[in-house]
Amino acid sequence: MINFLDLHKINVRFENDFQNQFKRFFNSGHYILGPEVERFETGFATYCGTDFCVGTANGLDALTLIFKSYIHLGKLQLNDEVIVPANTYIASILSIINAGLRPVLVEPDLETYNISPEEIIKHINPNTKAILVVHLYGLLADMDAINAIAKSNRLLVIEDAAQAHGALKSSNTIKLSAVEVPNSKIRKAGNLGDAAAFSFYPTKNLGALGDAGAVTTNNPDLAETIKMMRNYGSSKRYVNEVIGVNSRLDELQAAFLNVKLKQLDQDNEIRRTIAKRYLREIKNKKLILPFYSGGNDHVFHLFTVRVSNRIEFEAYLKSHGIGYLIHYPIPPHQQKALSMYNNNNYDITELIHKTIISIPLSPVMTAGDTATIINVLNAY
Numbered sequence: 001m002i003n004f005l006d007l008h009k010i011n012v013r014f015e016n017d018f019q020n021q022f023k024r025f026f027n028s029g030h031y032i033l034g035p036e037v038e039r040f041e042t043g044f045a046t047y048c049g050t051d052f053c054v055g056t057a058n059g060l061d062a063l064t065l066i067f068k069s070y071i072h073l074g075k076l077q078l079n080d081e082v083i084v085p086a087n088t089y090i091a092s093i094l095s096i097i098n099a100g101l102r103p104v105l106v107e108p109d110l111e112t113y114n115i116s117p118e119e120i121i122k123h124i125n126p127n128t129k130a131i132l133v134v135h136l137y138g139l140l141a142d143m144d145a146i147n148a149i150a151k152s153n154r155l156l157v158i159e160d161a162a163q164a165h166g167a168l169k170s171s172n173t174i175k176l177s178a179v180e181v182p183n184s185k186i187r188k189a190g191n192l193g194d195a196a197a198f199s200f201y202p203t204k205n206l207g208a209l210g211d212a213g214a215v216t217t218n219n220p221d222l223a224e225t226i227k228m229m230r231n232y233g234s235s236k237r238y239v240n241e242v243i244g245v246n247s248r249l250d251e252l253q254a255a256f257l258n259v260k261l262k263q264l265d266q267d268n269e270i271r272r273t274i275a276k277r278y279l280r281e282i283k284n285k286k287l288i289l290p291f292y293s294g295g296n297d298h299v300f301h302l303f304t305v306r307v308s309n310r311i312e313f314e315a316y317l318k319s320h321g322i323g324y325l326i327h328y329p330i331p332p333h334q335q336k337a338l339s340m341y342n343n344n345n346y347d348i349t350e351l352i353h354k355t356i357i358s359i360p361l362s363p364v365m366t367a368g369d370t371a372t373i374i375n376v377l378n379a380y
């Protein structure tokens with residue numbers, strides 16, 4: 001049996017460091033917003049190439065706090081429209097609603113599964129004030145086109161980077177993997193719009209041992225507002241300036257993340273190596289493989305294939321002991337929770353949701369596992 005994802009195997013690599021971190025944390029007596037959170041915020045901002053990083057309790061809160069803070073700063077008004085891909089995890093859409101804004105769902109590109117710039121243009125009207133981009137499955141969205149649209153329409157661009165830690169924007173002509181990039185020129189997920197939200201949910205490319213999230217941005221006012229908002233709207237103890245929430249990044253999770261951040265680039269490289277092998281060696285007309293340019297703009301959070309008879313394919317994988325998951329089985333607009341969208345049709349989104357299936361890809365799987373999966377898929 002090859003598991004879809006072995007989280008223990010991923011984390012056991014860091015067991016000694018985690019135990020040392022726990023001891024240090026325990027002995028410090030500083031359990032909320034202590035030195036580890038600060039160290040992570042500095043380290044992750046540097047990693048992303050942004051001026052600021054503010055830790056939050058999870059990825060959904062990171063997204064929601066970006067929107068709430070823009071409202072507080074007067075950059076967004078309640079009921080403003082925010083364009084968001086219809087083809088995403090529901091968290092992206094919930095953050096907009098929970099902040100009091102209106103999501104406008106837009107179809108993706110059938111090749112990349114990411115939001116289509118042409119479709120964005122069609123949905124812009126005077127109420128449109130922001131675009132929430134999702135780098136789905138770890139592939140950067142078309143940020144040049146999206147930022148150009150945003151600039152000419154004066155829209156904010158917010159990244160949902162929950163699946164794309166470390167994805168690097170490469171130019172069309174240069175393969176970044178073969179070139180040394182000076183630090184100041186780094187354009188990574190988290191530094192490709194006005195603000196970005198990350199999740200460190202355990203299954204993500206950079207995963208904690210519990211819930212955790214963060215916002216990155218180059219905007220000092222936004223960073224400061226989010227820092228207040230996440231801590232009861234207070235920057236000075238017992239002085240509350242805005243209606244905030246409790247969404248602090250946990251000190252112990254930050255300590256674990258400080259250990260794992262050092263390994264992120266190497267893990268992403270292993271993910272890409274496995275993905276390249278899948279793309280080279282899976283040869284089956286019944287399976288549509290994911291789009292990949294060959295660059296570092298994809299960190300393969302997931303390796304998805306599309307298959308027309310998914311029910312049959314699931315049974316086939318089960319009978320051959322290959323773990324799988326479906327990301328995602330029901331599109332957000334067909335969820336009961338979003339009943340206001342239930343009558344809308346998003347044909348491309350629906351097609352993707354009906355046919356997509358994720359096969360195992362992780363930095364700790366063996367070459368033997370990869371070979372077995374390739375053989376089983378080729379024999380389908």
Ligand SMILES: *Cc1c(COP(=O)(O)O)cnc(C)c1O
Nearest residue numbers: 058059060089091092162199201
């Ligand atoms: C995981 C995820 C989130 C939410 O992160 P949580 O930490 O679970 O709140 C948001 N958007 C996308 C695309 C995700 O994959």
